[in-house]
Amino acid sequence: MDEVLQQLLTHGSDEIQPLQQLISCLRPARPDDGEQATQNVRALAFLLQQNVAYQQGLRAYLERVILSRKLVHLLTDTGIPANEGFWSALWRRFNARWLPPACNDRYLKDVLLQVFDLKRDAPWLMAVAPDTWLALLHAMGWRRRDAVLRRYWLQEALEAAQVLSYRMTAIGLEPELVRNYPAIERFESPFLRQNTELMAEVAACQQALGEGRVPRLDARHMRVLLAQCAVIVSRIRKSAAQQGVSVSLTRLLLRLEASMARLELLLDLLSSRWDLALRRQAVSLFQQLMRASRHQYSLREVFHSNTELLALQVTERAGQVGEHYVTTDRAGWFSMLRSAMGAGGIVGFMALLKVLAGKLVLAPFGYAFLYSLNYSLGFMLVHVLHFTIATKQPAMTASKLAASIDAAVSRGKAQLEELAELCVQVARSQFSAIMGNVLVAMPTALVIALFWQWASGQHLANPDKVAHLLHDLHPWQSLALPHAAIAGVCLFLSGLISGYYDNKASYNQIPERLQQLGWLRRLLGPQRLQRVARYVGDNLGALAGNFFFGLMLGSIGTLGFIFGLPIDIRHITFSSANFVFALVGSDFQLPWQVWSVSLLGVALIGMVNLVVSFSLALLVALHARRVSFGQGRSLLAALGRRFIRQPGPFFFPPRDTAAEKGAA
Numbered sequence: 048m049d050e051v052l053q054q055l056l057t058h059g060s061d062e063i064q065p066l067q068q069l070i071s072c073l074r075p076a077r078p079d080d081g082e083q084a085t086q087n088v089r090a091l092a093f094l095l096q097q098n099v100a101y102q103q104g105l106r107a108y109l110e111r112v113i114l115s116r117k118l119v120h121l122l123t124d125t126g127i128p129a130n131e132g133f134w135s136a137l138w139r140r141f142n143a144r145w146l147p148p149a150c151n152d153r154y155l156k157d158v159l160l161q162v163f164d165l166k167r168d169a170p171w172l173m174a175v176a177p178d179t180w181l182a183l184l185h186a187m188g189w190r191r192r193d194a195v196l197r198r199y200w201l202q203e204a205l206e207a208a209q210v211l212s213y214r215m216t217a218i219g220l221e222p223e224l225v226r227n228y229p230a231i232e233r234f235e236s237p238f239l240r241q242n243t244e245l246m247a248e249v250a251a252c253q254q255a256l257g258e259g260r261v262p263r264l265d266a267r268h269m270r271v272l273l274a275q276c277a278v279i280v281s282r283i284r285k286s287a288a289q290q291g292v293s294v295s296l297t298r299l300l301l302r303l304e305a306s307m308a309r310l311e312l313l314l315d316l317l318s319s320r321w322d323l324a325l326r327r328q329a330v331s332l333f334q335q336l337m338r339a340s341r342h343q344y345s346l347r348e349v350f351h352s353n354t355e356l357l358a359l360q361v362t363e364r365a366g367q368v369g370e371h372y373v374t375t376d377r378a379g380w381f382s383m384l385r386s387a388m389g390a391g392g393i394v395g396f397m398a399l400l401k402v403l404a405g406k407l408v409l410a411p412f413g414y415a416f417l418y419s420l421n422y423s424l425g426f427m428l429v430h431v432l433h434f435t436i437a438t439k440q441p442a443m444t445a446s447k448l449a450a451s452i453d454a455a456v457s458r459g460k461a462q463l464e465e466l467a468e469l470c471v472q473v474a475r476s477q478f479s480a481i482m483g484n485v486l487v488a489m490p491t492a493l494v495i496a497l498f499w500q501w502a503s504g505q506h507l508a509n510p511d512k513v514a515h516l517l518h519d520l521h522p523w524q525s526l527a528l529p530h531a532a533i534a535g536v537c538l539f540l541s542g543l544i545s546g547y548y549d550n551k552a553s554y555n556q557i558p559e560r561l562q563q564l565g566w567l568r569r570l571l572g573p574q575r576l577q578r579v580a581r582y583v584g585d586n587l588g589a590l591a592g593n594f595f596f597g598l599m600l601g602s603i604g605t606l607g608f609i610f611g612l613p614i615d616i617r618h619i620t621f622s623s624a625n626f627v628f629a630l631v632g633s634d635f636q637l638p639w640q641v642w643s644v645s646l647l648g649v650a651l652i653g654m655v656n657l658v659v660s661f662s663l664a665l666l667v668a669l670h671a672r673r674v675s676f677g678q679g680r681s682l683l684a685a686l687g688r689r690f691i692r693q694p695g696p697f698f699f700p701p702r703d704t705a706a707e708k709g710a711a
Contacts, residue, residue: 048072048091048094049094051069052069052094052098052101052104052105054068055101055104055105055108056100056101056104058104058108060111061108061111061112061115061116063112063152063158063162066108066109066112066162067161067162069091069105070162070163072087072091073087073088073091074167074168075087075171078167078168078171079171079174080171081170081171081174081175084172084174084175085174085175085176085179088175088179088180088182088183089179089182091183091186092179092182092183092185092186093186095183095186095187095188102187102188103188105187106187106188109187110195110196113155113199114195114196115153116152116153116154116155116158117153117154117155117203118155118199118200118203118204118207119203119210120155120156121154121155121159121336122203122204122309122313123207123210123211123214123309124156125156125336125339125340125343126305126309126335126338126339126340126343127306127309128301128305130214132295132298136298140345159336159337159340160340163337163340168337169337169340172337173334173337173338177327177330177331177334180330180333181326181327181330184326184330201256201261201262202256204313204317205249205252205253205317207313208245208249208313208317209246211306211309211310211313212241212245212246212310213242214302214306215238215241215242215276215303215306215307215310216238216241216242218299218303218306219231219236219237219238219239219276219279219303220236220238220239221299223293223295223296223299224296224300224303227283227286227287227290227296228279228282228283228286231279237272237273237275238276238279240272241272241273241276244268244269244272248265248266248269249264252264263317263318264314264317264318265318266314266317266318270311270314273310273311276303276307277307280304280307283296283300284300290553291551291552291553291554291555292550292554293554312328312332316328316329316332373469373472373473373476374475374479375472375700376700377700377702379476379700380475380476380479380699380700381479383435383476383483384479384480384483385483386433386434386480386483387434387435387436387437387479387481387482387484387487388483388484388486388487389429389432389434389435390429390434390435390436390437390483390620391483391485391486391487391488391491391620392487392488392491393425393428394425394429394436394484394488394491394621394624395487395488395489395491395494395495395624396425396491396495397421397422397425397621398492398621398624398625398628399495399499399507400421401621402507402508402625402628404418404421411605411608411609412605415601415602415604415605415606416601417601418600418601418602418605419597419600419601419602420601421601422596422598422600422601423593423594423597423598423601424597425597426593426594426596426597427590427594427597429593430586430589435480435484436480436484436620437477437480437481437483437484437619437653438534438535438538438618438620438653438656438657467685467686467689470686471686471689474697474698475696475697475698475699475700481619481653484619484620484623485620485623485649485653488620488621488623489623491624492623492624492625492627492628495507496508496628496632497631500631506631506632506634507631508628508629508631508632509632510632510633512628512629513628513629513632513633516625516626516629516632517626517641517645519617519622519625520622520625520644520645520648520649520652521644521645521648522644522647522648522651522652526615527617527651527652528617528651528652528655530614531616531617531619531651531652531653531655531656531659532655533603533615533616533617534600534616534618534656535655535656535657535658535660535663536659537596537599537600537603537616538596538656538659538660539659539660539663539664539667540595541592541593541596541599542592542660543667544591544592544595544596545588545589545592545593546588547588547591548587548588548590548591548592549587549588549589550588551587551588552583552584553584557580557583557584557587558581558583558584559580561576561580561583562576562577562580599616600616600618603615603616604616617652617656618652618656619649619653622648622649622652622653623649626645626646626649629645
């Protein structure tokens with residue numbers, strides 16, 4: 048460190064190499080070693096205090112580096128999303144990983160990128176306490192009398208405030224924001240007024256600078272206008288819950304909120320005195336910029352931030368659907384059972400069609416097409432008839448549970464008993480749906496197989512097919528459980544797809560646009576078209592989710608065959624029907640060991656289907672809500688106590704649910 052400070056005594060240029068060497072001396076061996084970084088900064092401050100020449104040399108050098116470069120881009124660009132689309136931002140950051148962007152040495156923003164390796168430096172820069180940085184500034188001898196530096200800061204900060212204000216005005220007039228908050232057109236927009244107010248204040252400050260006086264910006268009215276802008280942004284976010292949201296709207300809101308936050312910070316700095324409080328705010332701004340610079344080329348950050356609002360909206364839509372999958376009383380439990388039984392009958396015929404399609408001699412694409420068509424149309428028929436597929440529940444009920452956890456956390460208390468009661472309701476609703484699916488799918492498959500044998504004189508499943516079906520059910524001699532996990536992922540994805548298309552139907556106003564189609568109105572008539580449009584608006588997500596779920600189930604096995612990958616799917620309802628086909632195909636001559644292992648495989652396949660889809664949906668729902676539930680163990684313990692004391696309600700609702708809650 049002494050050698051670097053010695054060089055600065057004779058270094059008269061504004062090149063950044065000495066600064067890079069000085070930062071290398073401050074940088075700890077480990078990026079997260081904040082204690083070592085603090086000691087290094089304090090050591091530099093001590094050297095400057097003991098040697099006035101070092102102090103003057105370093106201060107003069109830093110002034111040359113700063114005054115010869117533009118600060119405005121650091122204040123207006125770092126930490127604020129660029130004016131580009133989501134895919135453009137993703138592609139730009141991807142390219143920057145293997146081909147870094149060119150640096151403009153005239154911008155302080157780019158100088159920081161050359162001086163700091165932000166992946167390594169951001170942690171320790173933020174770990175050093177602000178008071179330690181202030182002590183270093185004091186040791187450098189920067190005081191109120193530094194008129195040149197102060198004037199430079201005021202000019203750059205005023206220019207940055209103007210840039211941010213203009214951006215806010217432009218974003219506030221975007222058609223996408225106006226569409227979600229039409230009142231902004233009926234009244235004078237605060238996004239316009241804040242720019243007018245700021246320009247007047249900036250003009251007064253610049254006039255004072257020209258006269259040699261030290262200006263202080265009056266930001267009181269600006270803060271009121273910015274608060275009004277924040278209220279509009281909040282209302283737009285709330286209206287998105289009914290009208291839907293898009294990635295482009297999310298990016299506009301992110302850019303607007305980031306610009307507002309940065310402008311508020313600059314207003315605080317410009318309206319403060321040149322004193323300790325101002326230097327403390329400047330240090331806070333520096334650390335904030337370093338934190339933002341750390342993520343400026345992060346693919347994960349741009350993907351998460353731009354899809355955050357959409358992910359919340361998708362999981363919210365799924366959660367609303369999930370309310371219909373949770374039963375609270377016996378009437379609802381039996382209604383769920385009947386609905387699942389209807390789906391079990393349809394699945395029995397879907398399993399038949401899949402076996403028959405497998406008998407055809409087709410190219411791999413042909414098998415994938417027929418399997419996907421069978422699954423997709425079958426699942427869509429299940430939805431149209433208001434039946435229930437058991438494995439579709441977890442992706443929906445997980446969002447409902449996440450909403451309850453979010454409500455409990457936001458109230459500041461655990462509400463464990465309420466959450467435990469909801470978990471019990473989810474468990475018995477799921478049990479009802481599984482029983483309805485399996486108990487009807489298996490007899491339906493049995494009747495189909497026996498009828499096929501009577502009508503054709505041959506078994507639906509020949510000996511080779513029987514062996515294949517039984518092998519696919521074996522829990523440890525085949526990949527049944529990993530394949531069941533793949534099916535669970537598909538179930539989870541179908542839940543997200545359902546929420547996405549429900550959001551899309553609202554945001555793109557699909558029902559209203561359907562009613563504007565002249566040829567469709569002439570074909571169906573106004574009243575029938577209105578009913579069709581309303582049905583599409585209410586059910587587009589569910590139909591799309593079932594359609595794409597069928598595509599995934601029907602094509603994954605074929606894709607695995609084409610690419611030589613051991614991937615396929617196993618679904619509990621189809622597996623139970625396939626077991627019956629194998630049983631009839633063997634003339635009921637299966638050994639009891641095969642029976643036992645096959646039925647165990649069916650049960651484990653169902654468990655893996657449910658656990659994987661539920662876990663993924665719950666994690667995404669909690670993440671979208673930014674909820675961290677730290678009492679998961681307490682919730683599991685409460686559920687364990689309930690199950691030991693009273694296991695019945697986990698499978699069948701008691702006669703009086705209110706009495707059950709009181710006993711708990």
